[in-house]
Amino acid sequence: MTTLVASSRDLPHPGREEIRLEAVLHALSDPLRLRIVRELAADGDELSCSHFDLPVTKSTATYHFRVLRESGVIRQIYRGTAKMNGLRRDDLDVLFPGVLDTLLGAAARESRRLGGG
Amino acid sequence: MTTLVASSRDLPHPGREEIRLEAVLHALSDPLRLRIVRELAADGDELSCSHFDLPVTKSTATYHFRVLRESGVIRQIYRGTAKMNGLRRDDLDVLFPGVLDTLLGAAARESRRLGGG
DNA sequence: GGACTCGTACGATAGACACCGTAGTACGGC
DNA sequence: GCCGTACTACGGTGTCTATCGTACGAGTCC
Helix, strand or coil, X not given: CCCCCCCCCCXXXXXXXXXXXXXXXXXXXXXXXXXXXXXXXXXXXXXXXXXXXCCCCHHHHHHHHHHHHHCCCEEEEEECCEEEEEECXXXXXXXXXXXXXXXXXXXXXXXXXXXXX | CCCCCCXXXXXXXXXXXXXXXXXXXXXHCCHHHHHHHHHHHHHCCCEEHHHXXXXXXXXXXXXXXXXXXXXXXXXXXXXXXXXXXXXXXXXXXXXXXXXXXXXXXXXXXXXHHCCCC
16 A cells, blocks of 8 residues: 555654754765765755665665764655655755855866766 | 075975865864864964964874865964964865865854854 | 565774873074 | 973874674565
8 A cells, every 4th residue: 555655764864953064074074975975966856775886885885874864964764665865955055055066066076187977 | 593494394295186075074074173274264374383272282283283284274384483374275276166165154154153153 | 474675773893083191303592 | 502382203092983794674566
């Protein structure tokens, strides 16, 4: 049976007012997490955890997604068996205008500079 | 005898091309280091280490200044017995346009929001 | 219900981090 | 040369981080 209710289990997210710049910067200072955020920004708003092909085990990936969620960078919701991840663009843009976009731009630029993609 | 040469001892800095965004974000994710950078941005370009009234011992302060220098955020030079610190604005603005300014703006905004200064 | 998929929880671990204290070096002034 | 100031280097310590493996829970499909 399918309903329109997303799911019963939901995960603890910091409220907008609880998001701290230092925590966001710390979250983004890890290469793996920065990559996740870049993919989220590029590919749209909702991606499942398993969409990302990360060079770590699943438990490590879970850990990184949790760091991103607890720092307020992403929002996670269960949708059936998958867990969808979305950037908290709205909140971040209100709290720290321009930060997300300039950071994403800088990351893209560096990636290009270092021969990545 | 005084000469115009700044000093003989000089400290290892990463070249512009070696500065990594992740390292910069990590450097700025510490409250103490973010505070140092904010003061540097506000007060002009060259401040001695002892100018800052940090709530840690001198050896810990030395450690934080080294993290900032090695990540490419600040430039340090000896000037007599003092060690002067300056933001690497030029390099950072070329590598990551807008990042430093939006980050400083976000830090100021958060500081205001949280009742600081 | 049973199998399968997706993701979690927990425990372990090696390394990094933030911090201190003590001892030492470099420079400037007397 | 001697002393004070500014900062460093080194060693130690407790905590946090990133990683893994194994065991488990929630949901879907047959």
